[in-house]
Amino acid sequence: MNKNDRVDQQSYTHLAQASVNTTADTERLKYIQPNSEQKQQKHRLKNTHLKAQWRSVFISDVHLGTKDCKASALNQFLKYHPAQNLYMVGDILDGWKMRGGVYWKPAFSRVVKRIFKLSKMGVKITYITGNHDEFLRKYANNRFENISLVNKATHITANNQRLLIIHGDQFEGVARASGLLRFIGDHGYELLMFLNRQFNRLRAQFDLGYWSFSGFLKTHLQRAQRYINDYEQAVAYGAQKQGYDGVICGHIHQACSRTIDGVAYYNTGDWVESCTAIVEDFDGNLSLIKWLDDPRYKALKKIKKQRKKSLSLINHSPKHPLPVPVAAEQGDEQGNN
Ligand SMILES: [Mn+2]
Numbered sequence: 413m414n415k416n417d418r419v420d421q422q423s424y425t426h427l428a429q430a431s432v433n434t435t436a437d438t439e440r441l442k443y444i445q446p447n448s449e450q451k452q453q454k455h456r457l458k459n460t461h462l463k464a465q466w467r468s469v470f471i472s473d474v475h476l477g478t479k480d481c482k483a484s485a486l487n488q489f490l491k492y493h494p495a496q497n498l499y500m501v502g503d504i505l506d507g508w509k510m511r512g513g514v515y516w517k518p519a520f521s522r523v524v525k526r527i528f529k530l531s532k533m534g535v536k537i538t539y540i541t542g543n544h545d546e547f548l549r550k551y552a553n554n555r556f557e558n559i560s561l562v563n564k565a566t567h568i569t570a571n572n573q574r575l576l577i578i579h580g581d582q583f584e585g586v587a588r589a590s591g592l593l594r595f596i597g598d599h600g601y602e603l604l605m606f607l608n609r610q611f612n613r614l615r616a617q618f619d620l621g622y623w624s625f626s627g628f629l630k631t632h633l634q635r636a637q638r639y640i641n642d643y644e645q646a647v648a649y650g651a652q653k654q655g656y657d658g659v660i661c662g663h664i665h666q667a668c669s670r671t672i673d674g675v676a677y678y679n680t681g682d683w684v685e686s687c688t689a690i691v692e693d694f695d696g697n698l699s700l701i702k703w704l705d706d707p708r709y710k711a712l713k714k715i716k717k718q719r720k721k722s723l724s725l726i727n728h729s730p731k732h733p734l735p736v737p738v739a740a741e742q743g744d745e746q747g748n749n
Pocket of ligand 1: 502503542543544579581662663664
């Protein structure tokens with residue numbers, strides 16, 4: 413049981429004792445006290461996290477400082493994937509969004525704290541700059557404790573593969589997304605469908621035929637796929653030309669693990685939507701991890717939900733009204749008489 417758990421336990425007991433008055437309250441205690449099954453499950457999860465060790469973990473595109481950043485999920489992921497090397501492959505901090513005022517959440521600080529803690533524990537951390545944190549590029553080739561800041565790095569795997577670690581925006585000139593694709597990414601399909609309805613209403617007024625937005629989208633999604641392909645090929649080709657066996661990059665928020673013309677291509681994906689990472693085991697095998705599909709993530713989510721439910725019972729939230737105790741009601745009636 414760690415310190416936080418103990419604090420939680422104490423506050424539970426304290427709150428519980430303060431409010432035991434009626435039979436209904438006694439009933440409620442069953443929810444408030446974390447049951448042994450929950451405790452056991454948490455213990456099991458902790459043990460697996462201690463056993464699972466990776467040689468290296470690669471993450472990118474966290475975009476700390478933006479609303480869509482999945483910092484809590486990343487925090488969990490880092491906790492359950494201890495490694496000797498941690499590579500942060502660019503766009504960890506989002507300097508672009510911070511220009512228009514800083515958006516910061518406690519979860520972001522927890523990620524930063526964890527990274528410094530890992531550095532203190534002896535994890536070799538490499539921070540590779542990206543285009544959203546390009547303000548750090550002028551400070552490249554500096555070190556703080558076990559954290560080194562670089563624009564690109566070379567990683568030698570356990571089975572002696574030479575990998576280029578780079579954010580990847582450097583290859584964007586080869587394949588550039590159209591403005592429309594960025595628009596879709598920002599505002600989503602729903603908005604486009606809404607615009608489609610409005611647009612066709614207008615066209616109907618002027619006696620013009622229906623114009624299919626989905627057909628239009630389809631061709632543009634094909635274009636998006638082509639862009640991703642072009643990007644992946646450009647990166648793989650670039651790495652090969654520099655004499656590498658493979659490359660690990662980020663930037664396009666499209667996690668991937670495949671071989672392109674004999675070059676190992678890995679993309680770490682992102683922590684804005686997909687919550688993905690690349691990990692290396694002690695034999696030098698690399699694989700793609702989708703944290704949201706991990707059974708441990710799902711188990712943790714369930715525990716969190718149950719705890720939230722217990723707390724809402726304590727807080728007498730109007731969303732979950734407590735049953736009115738029968739004894740108290742009768743007492744009231746007697747009092748009125
Ligand atoms: Mn980027």
